[in-house]
Amino acid sequence: MDSRLQTYVVEDNLTIRENLIGTLEELTCATVVGFAETEDHARAWLLDTGNQWDLAIVDLFLKQGSGLGVLQACKSRKPTQMLVVLSNYATPDIRRRCAEFGVDAVFDKSNEIDALVDFCLQQAKALRASPSGS
DSSP, rough: OOEEEEOOOOOOOOOHEEEEEEEEHSSSSEEEEEESSHHHHHHHOOOOOOOTOOOOEEOBBOOOOOOHHHHHHHHOOOOOOOEEEESOOOOHHHHHHHHHHTEEEETTTTTHHHHHHHHHHHHHHHHHHHOOOO
């Protein structure tokens, strides 16, 4: 049983994505299982029942489409699958719209990376504590 968070990253900025993946894998119990730079690619991967994921981290502005489209596609995800937004535009309005899509948390890229790390650590702890382990 793997007690690491199987994490999927939706981020089109290469530098931000590489730094985020490095941070998550170093500081949390996350294993990044894939990434997408576009809404279509993210939706296809996240909705494929053959792909296993515990956490999806989604940016709102992508090379094609929008993170909001990804969030909408994931509304019917499993209860154990967490969905978070990491954006430079974490305004009250955006936070409200994300809540409407059932997002578990919204973090601002500029000043809430530590909060995202804490969130991942909490989720990994909950995953290890669950009877099924997934």
